[in-house]
Amino acid sequence: MNLYIDSLRQMLGGAPRRPEKSDYSKEAAELHAFKKTPEERARRRKLIAEELSEKKTSYKWRKWRWPVIILVNLIFVISYQFDVQLVEGALTASRVVGFHFADLNSALQVTLAFKEMLINLVIGTSTVAILWWLVGGRSFCAWTCPYHLLSEWVEILHLKLAEKGWARDYQLHRGVRTVLYVVFALLAFITGYTVFEWISPVGITSRALIYGTLAGMIWVGVLLLIELFFIRRFWCRYMCPIGMTYAFVGSVSPTTIHYDLSKCLHEGECRQVCLVPHVLEITKKGRATKPQIDIGADCTRCAMCLEACPTGALSFRIKGLDKLL
């Protein structure tokens, strides 16, 4: 089982699979066997008990990430309101100090609806694709998308309500996003309208911030209410085609979250905070086929798992940088 292909399969909605015996590398198999020895088991239990006695919550990445989202969106607002012309436009398309930037998904919708390759969009999407490829693909979601931030705040509330039994997290099939991706692409092509753009909470929120077009925030509010009471991270997790577009970019990105099997105690803290827990399925006992694994395509690089992990088994890694240095 090729890890890359499997990560794409999971991104499209496939359930994580238990690996075959032949999939394990020798080192990984040895590590798994070692973890099963009585001494190692006793050590693990002791470590977990110690950890639970002094549980700490860390926000070492979030304290950067939230300001980054706010700052990026603020630059758009300030550029217009004070006419500084740093970043003109909205998240769907913009000029960054004069250079064309275009959101990959918006550009795709326009191209399918208009049925013409527009040179500015080719330039804009190439720039944006390279940029997000460098920093992780779906890192767009966690580090730039204004809806993501709203959704994160609502998620915190949701978890509090769920604790009290006032909210539930109904699960959906993750394949629904793939279906919607295809449906919206087809709709754009067939109808000749950018159908998705009018309900895209990302475009709506971005334009509401910059231009004050607020009616769309009612729809965003409805989505957030669904997320608050019924389905945790409904839009980002199960629906958003933009996330999927950037997940494709991220699948080959050099910036990844890296998993170290030897450090992992398999407590599952990371999966509880993750927007896309299927990418962390390898952190379950006996699942990792290699001792070192880069997390799959759907990962938003939000680093919440890094903060949750008590043993440092997860970390940021830039592929190739270790060889370069």
Added chain:
Amino acid sequence: MSKESKKANAPAGKPKKRMSKRDRERRRALLLSFLAGGATVGLALAGYYPIVTYARAENRLRPPGAIEEREFLASCIKCGQCVQVCPVEAIKLEDFTDGFSNGTPSIDARTQACDFSCDAVQCVLACPTGALTHEVSLKEQVRMGLAVLTRPDACLARKGLGFKGTARGDDFPGLHRYIKVDRWNPIRIADHPYDLELCDLCVRECPIKDAIHLEPLSKDPDDKRKTPVVTDKCVGCGFCEMICPTEPPAIEIIPRKTWGAAS
């Protein structure tokens, strides 16, 4: 529901195979996914309604250079860069209630018309997709619509009347670049009062040469009455509609209308 009542509801004699908890959850997840996905697509398609009813092409004055409405809606990437460069802030973005038109630019000429005070169709230059076609580089080439004297009976010139005061009242926030006052910066129309023997505001302030002029209503030299006549030079910017002092305006822009075409 208790176990007993469940059993009572089951058809008698047929031992029904009980689904495992996992299977039930999976089935519910699938059902919910269909519902959620279907609802999202359904809502998305509902965006068609506004553009065939109240947000139709003839109800939307698009910025200079806008291509044919259908193509325009397809190619506009809804970024608002045209909004940002407009010196008089004539361009506004449509909202969620306008369906597929959401995020696209339009102009409410009566509130703030385009007066080409940017000199070089800046909105067209700003457009990244050519929804405002780059084939237009001069204001004279623009065709947004056509000025039509929709309420001839209200027109002051046709009544032979003059006009004194501020065209739209002292509180009107609309802007215009009066070249003789300030070559570069638009000022408030409310700060520029008029005193005219015969009202000719639509002709006087039209930013396009020879697009509109006044013609006498009769051959009698004592008859002061004149009527505005729109020519094929009219670009449909809407400035005449904005400056017209009668309420509602005597002259209006019909978006997308071309000169000589039957109305």
